[in-house]
Amino acid sequence: AQSVTQLDSQVPVFEEAPVELRCNYSSSVSVYLFWYVQYPNQGLQLLLKYLSGSTLVESINGFEAEFNKSQTSFHLRKPSVHISDTAEYFCAVSDPRGTSYGKLTFGQGTILTVHP
Amino acid sequence: DGGITQSPKYLFRKEGQNVTLSCEQNLNHDAMYWYRQDPGQGLRLIYYSQIVNDFQKGDIAEGYSVSREKKESFPLTVTSAQKNPTAFYLCASTKGQAGSYEQYFGPGTRLTVT
Numbered sequence: 001a002q003s004v005t006q007l008d009s010q011v012p013v014f015e016e017a018p019v020e021l022r023c024n025y026s027s028s029v030s031v032y033l034f035w036y037v038q039y040p041n042q043g044l045q046l047l048l049k050y051l052s053g054s055t056l057v058e059s060i061n062g063f064e065a066e067f068n069k070s071q072t073s074f075h076l077r078k079p080s081v082h083i084s085d086t087a088e089y090f091c092a093v094s095d096p097r098g099t100s101y102g103k104l105t106f107g108q109g110t111i112l113t114v115h116p
Numbered sequence: 117d118g119g120i121t122q123s124p125k126y127l128f129r130k131e132g133q134n135v136t137l138s139c140e141q142n143l144n145h146d147a148m149y150w151y152r153q154d155p156g157q158g159l160r161l162i163y164y165s166q167i168v169n170d171f172q173k174g175d176i177a178e179g180y181s182v183s184r185e186k187k188e189s190f191p192l193t194v195t196s197a198q199k200n201p202t203a204f205y206l207c208a209s210t211k212g213q214a215g216s217y218e219q220y221f222g223p224g225t226r227l228t229v230t
Contacts, residue, residue, distance in 0.1 A: 005120045032217050043221035051212055051217070071224065090158060094217045102166070102210045102217055104226075106158040107138075 001091050002027040013081055014115050021076040021110045023050035023091030032094040033074040034104065035065055037087050044090065050074065061085075086114045118143045120222035122207050127131040127227045129201075137225045138194045139207035142204060148190035149219065152176060162205075165190055194227065201229045 007022040024030065036044040048059040055067040065076045074091060091107040100102050120141045129135045131193050141148065147166045152158040161174030165184040179198025184190055190209075194201045208219040 004158075006158075035216070041204075041224070043122075043223045044208075044219075045221070046218055048217060085164075087198075102219070103149075103161065103164065104159075104219055106151075108156060108158040109199070 002094055002095060002105045003032065004091050004105055004107035006089075006091055006110045008110050009108065010113070011107045011109045012014060012113045012115060014081045015083055015110065018079050019077065019085075019112065021089050021091075021112065022105055023074045023076065023094045025072050025074065025091070027072075027093060027095065033065075033067060034094070035059075035063070035074070035076050036090045036092060039087050040046050040108075047076075047089070061104040081112070083114050084115060085112060088114060118192075120207055120209055122205075122222035122225050125223065125225060127225055129227070129229050131229055133229075134196055135194050135201075135227065135229075137194065137205055137207075137227070138157070139190045139192065139222060140188055141207075141220075141222075142188060143189075143209060143211075143220060143225055145209035145220070146187070147209060148174075148184070149208040149210075150174075150182065150192045151206045151208065153206055156185045159206065162192065163192070176225045194229075202228060203227060 005024045016115045035047040037047045038044045048057045050067045058064045063078045088109045092104040123138045130138040150162040161188040165171035181193045205225045207222040210219045
């Protein structure tokens with residue numbers, strides 16, 4: 001069975017400061033990793049994903065995440081945040097094998113609040 | 117414009133009543149999912165379906181039922197047996213083919229039962 005732990009339930013930061021949202025997972029097999037973002041009362045939007053290849057993946061709005069297999073982590077970072085980045089962020093893992101493909105296991109979520 | 121629609125956005129019901137939440141997708145995706153979201157608990161999988169006329173229980177299926185008669189539609193019924201039905205419900209879909217694991221989400225339905 002897989003599990004995902006997001007180490008911080010809330011992260012407050014000031015605008016233009018760097019931020020890191022931490023995600024650790026446990027799995028006995030290779031997994032696919034995802035970060036989703038959710039704005040209030042909306043569905044989730046995919047921010048970025050790691051399937052294979054380069055361990056550093058980037059999104060179009062300046063976020064990046066690094067897959068670290070030895071530490072079973074997939075932390076999300078942004079060097080300079082904006083007010084508009086205020087949202088809840090979810091880390092998720094997927095087991096690509098067999099009948100479990102496509103199923104996601106989510107972390108508990110991290111609420112990022114960017115203050116002016 | 118392809119996507120997933122969920123209706124209604126807000127739903128209110130009295131305790132003891134069954135209620136059905138709608139989920140429709142025009143992405144031609146094979147697999148569809150229902151999640152329940154509660155504050156601080158992330159998303160928990162209720163039911164999923166990888167093909168028409170077939171579905172499997174997720175982690176918290178008790179008190180819920182689904183059907184998958186058409187590829188585009190995956191309605192969720194919250195029955196009176198669900199002990200704590202007030203929550204935000206999210207529907208998602210994915211292509212269902214190897215190599216395509218990204219899930220696309222609908223806007224959600226917020227159900228309040230009093």
